[in-house]
Amino acid sequence: MFHPILKNILDEGIIEKKNNGTYKVERIITSPQSSQININNKKEPLLNFCSNNYLGLSNHPEIISASKLAMDKYGFGMSSVRFICGTQNIHKELENKISQFLQTEDTILFNSCFDANGGLFQNLLSEGDVIISASLNHASIIDGIRLSRAKKIVYRYDDMNDLSKQLIESKNYRIKVVITDGVFSMEGELAPLDKIVSLCEKHQALLIVDDSHATGFIGENGQGTPEYFSVQNKIDLYTSTLGKALGGAIGGYISGHRSIIDWFRNTSRPYLFSNSLSPSLVAGAIKSIDIITSQEGNQLRKNLISNTNYFRNKMKKNGFQIKEGIHPIVPIMLGDEKISIQMASDLLSEGIYVIGFSYPVVPKNEARIRVQISAIHTKYQIDLAINAFVKIGKNYGIIK
Numbered sequence: 001m002f003h004p005i006l007k008n009i010l011d012e013g014i015i016e017k018k019n020n021g022t023y024k025v026e027r028i029i030t031s032p033q034s035s036q037i038n039i040n041n042k043k044e045p046l047l048n049f050c051s052n053n054y055l056g057l058s059n060h061p062e063i064i065s066a067s068k069l070a071m072d073k074y075g076f077g078m079s080s081v082r083f084i085c086g087t088q089n090i091h092k093e094l095e096n097k098i099s100q101f102l103q104t105e106d107t108i109l110f111n112s113c114f115d116a117n118g119g120l121f122q123n124l125l126s127e128g129d130v131i132i133s134a135s136l137n138h139a140s141i142i143d144g145i146r147l148s149r150a151k152k153i154v155y156r157y158d159d160m161n162d163l164s165k166q167l168i169e170s171k172n173y174r175i176k177v178v179i180t181d182g183v184f185s186m187e188g189e190l191a192p193l194d195k196i197v198s199l200c201e202k203h204q205a206l207l208i209v210d211d212s213h214a215t216g217f218i219g220e221n222g223q224g225t226p227e228y229f230s231v232q233n234k235i236d237l238y239t240s241t242l243g244k245a246l247g248g249a250i251g252g253y254i255s256g257h258r259s260i261i262d263w264f265r266n267t268s269r270p271y272l273f274s275n276s277l278s279p280s281l282v283a284g285a286i287k288s289i290d291i292i293t294s295q296e297g298n299q300l301r302k303n304l305i306s307n308t309n310y311f312r313n314k315m316k317k318n319g320f321q322i323k324e325g326i327h328p329i330v331p332i333m334l335g336d337e338k339i340s341i342q343m344a345s346d347l348l349s350e351g352i353y354v355i356g357f358s359y360p361v362v363p364k365n366e367a368r369i370r371v372q373i374s375a376i377h378t379k380y381q382i383d384l385a386i387n388a389f390v391k392i393g394k395n396y397g398i399i400k
């Protein structure tokens with residue numbers, strides 16, 4: 001029989017989650033990931049406004065075909081970690097391609113960005129070092145820091161006075177590291193990297209940027225938030241994911257100074273003790289970077305900017321309060337937790353798939369619906385979403 005004490009604890013925990021609206025129900029998609037998807041208990045397709053498919057590459061025919069060819073040529077799985085017998089020429093090709101794309105010295109692949117962040121600090125820093133981390137950083141960064149013996153300090157993610165103060169107070173530590181998300185995913189807000197770089201230079205701190213919500217589409221060439229702020233050569237390490245704009249499958253990486261990457265190949269535990277990325281995923285990711293660095297990539301980024309501006313402007317004109325910015329993550333601020341969950345559910349009934357976020361994922365009284373725009377949304381699809389927001393927003397008295 002399952003342990004009765006643990007069962008009770010879990011049952012109570014689940015009931016609490018159901019009562020406070022944080023219990024997660026997964027919708028089952030029966031089609032490929034795209035701007036329009038099918039889910040299993042709905043006849044009509046839904047317009048998808050909640051995936052990280054920023055450039056629409058998740059179902060791109062050339063990526064699928066590259067992935068299939070690689071499966072034929074290189075097999076299904078590697079059955080090994082990288083350093084035993086799990087490194088094929090395409091793993092090295094992808095690492096080189098990422099380094100070229102980001103203009104860094106070297107890159108190391110992980111099975112996810114969660115793993116990359118988890119393996120960042122454990123064997124890089126020790127007692128006497130300090131990690132100064134932005135308050136809204138991703139859970140994987142927080143966990144990565146927990147695994148390190150370095151001192152941890154949190155600064156308010158957008159407050160440069162606070163960061164400056166923390167750096168001054170950390171002056172006696174041996175190594176100082178500042179780590180920030182390039183884009184804060186609940187806010188759709190870019191970290192002010194130009195200012196962060198200046199502070200890091202002034203205080204001789206290393207800077208690590210997790211650019212998961214920017215790689216491929218922020219910056220003129222899609223090289224991310226450092227490109228957007230023209231500070232590319234000032235970033236010590238990037239971490240990012242292959243699971244969002246770069247084809248959306250799975251995988252992550254750390255890119256930057258060769259000596260640090262070499263150190264990670266020898267010491268980073270999620271790299272050393274976990275299987276290699278499968279060849280079909282690697283080949284798909286290579287193709288996604290080829291597309292991102294081509295004319296097609298330029299066009300997709302233009303579409304994404306145009307779609308994002310269109311949605312942001314029209315929602316504001318209709319009276320919605322949105323977080324200002326340029327990012328395709330657009331939080332529609334509603335405040336009330338129940339309204340945000342209920343509105344998202346009503347929007348789903350109108351064929352618009354969006355998600356409401358409430359405490360503890362976002363601060364109390366800042367509940368919101370997070371909309372994510374893609375380059376492959378048509379203006380017609382975006383208008384359908386806006387019209388549904390207007391209809392339902394009026395029902396709840398959010399707009400007049």
Ligand SMILES: Cc1ncc(COP(=O)(O)O)c(C=O)c1O
Nearest residue numbers: 112113114138212241243251252
């Ligand atoms: C900022 C950030 N870092 C890391 C991750 C984890 O990426 P992955 O899905 O590759 O593990 C995410 C994904 O949500 C993210 O948003």
